[in-house]
Amino acid sequence: MTPLLDVTDLLVRHGDRTVVDRVSFQVDEGETLALIGESGAGKSSTALAVLGLVGPEPGSSVRFAGQELTGLKGRRLRALRPRFQPVFQDPYGSLDPRAPIGRTITEPLRVHGRPAGAARAAELMELVGLDPAYADRLPHELSGGQCQRAGIARALALDPRLLVLDEPVSALDPSVRSGVVNLLTGLQKRLGLGYLFISHDLDLVHHVAHRVAVMAPGGRLVETAPTHELFASPRDPYTKQLLGWAPSRP
Numbered sequence: 481m482t483p484l485l486d487v488t489d490l491l492v493r494h495g496d497r498t499v500v501d502r503v504s505f506q507v508d509e510g511e512t513l514a515l516i517g518e519s520g521a522g523k524s525s526t527a528l529a530v531l532g533l534v535g536p537e538p539g540s541s542v543r544f545a546g547q548e549l550t551g552l553k554g555r556r557l558r559a560l561r562p563r564f565q566p567v568f569q570d571p572y573g574s575l576d577p578r579a580p581i582g583r584t585i586t587e588p589l590r591v592h593g594r595p596a597g598a599a600r601a602a603e604l605m606e607l608v609g610l611d612p613a614y615a616d617r618l619p620h621e622l623s624g625g626q627c628q629r630a631g632i633a634r635a636l637a638l639d640p641r642l643l644v645l646d647e648p649v650s651a652l653d654p655s656v657r658s659g660v661v662n663l664l665t666g667l668q669k670r671l672g673l674g675y676l677f678i679s680h681d682l683d684l685v686h687h688v689a690h691r692v693a694v695m696a697p698g699g700r701l702v703e704t705a706p707t708h709e710l711f712a713s714p715r716d717p718y719t720k721q722l723l724g725w726a727p728s729r730p
């Protein structure tokens with residue numbers, strides 16, 4: 481079966497520094513692959529390169545449903561772009577502070593020339609557990625959890641197959657986190673979405689991920705394994721240290 485996302489030898493540099501060092505992984509339909517590793521290991525840079533928001537170096541390959549994305553431009557990239565969408569950490573920062581959220585949620589539809597009326601906004605809001613009556617509210621009139629639900633609704637507007645979730649609940653109040661996590665797992669089951677899930681929260685990763693990929697400083701992927709296997713018997717010394725199985729290096 482062709483993976484939904486197939487990343488091979490992804491290389492990202494900032495200036496002359498390598499921040500993602502020939503990383504390879506796959507995400508299947510209906511699967512959550514978590515990317516873990518300490519701060520600065522290159523997780524977000526990997527996500528941004530997958531989304532085409534930073535350019536990977538030549539030799540990198542990012543295939544979506546079998547189609548190569550690196551080097552794609554213009555109309556051909558625009559045609560594929562709706563199929564993979566990001567959800568970022570900051571629920572307020574990803575919404576236009578001056579636009580009613582119903583409008584923000586349907587903005588991607590307008591950009592792609594698709595029907596974006598109130599009915600579609602209501603449908604998307606219901607999908608993420610938001611009362612459609614909130615469509616006219618501004619982001620500051622909503623809670624962080626409600627804003628993140630709006631961000632997820634916006635990400636779903638174009639019927640994507642893959643979501644790139646970069647710390648999607650870490651900025652939220654702990655009391656609303658589990659609601660948003662349950663929403664994401666429910667949406668995955670219902671829609672068969674693939675998730676590339678970046679998180680520092682190892683308990684959360686244990687709970688939601690099917691497989692886990694571990695990135696070490698310098699942007700190297702040291703280990704990828706099914707979640708239960710990785711937490712029960714990590715193989716790489718860096719993974720052991722990250723999971724608290726081994727003393728930290730001095």
Ligand SMILES: Nc1ncnc2c1ncn2[C@@H]1O[C@H](COP(=O)(O)OP(=O)(O)OP(=O)(O)O)[C@@H](O)[C@H]1O
Pocket residue numbers: 494499517518519520521522523524525526
């Ligand atoms: N635009 C940029 N210009 C220069 N260096 C950058 C840029 N973006 C990221 N970096 C550097 O790349 C390295 C990897 O950063 P990245 O944000 O991908 O790591 P991360 O694992 O996601 O960290 P965190 O968990 O803190 O978000 C870091 O050393 C960071 O300082």
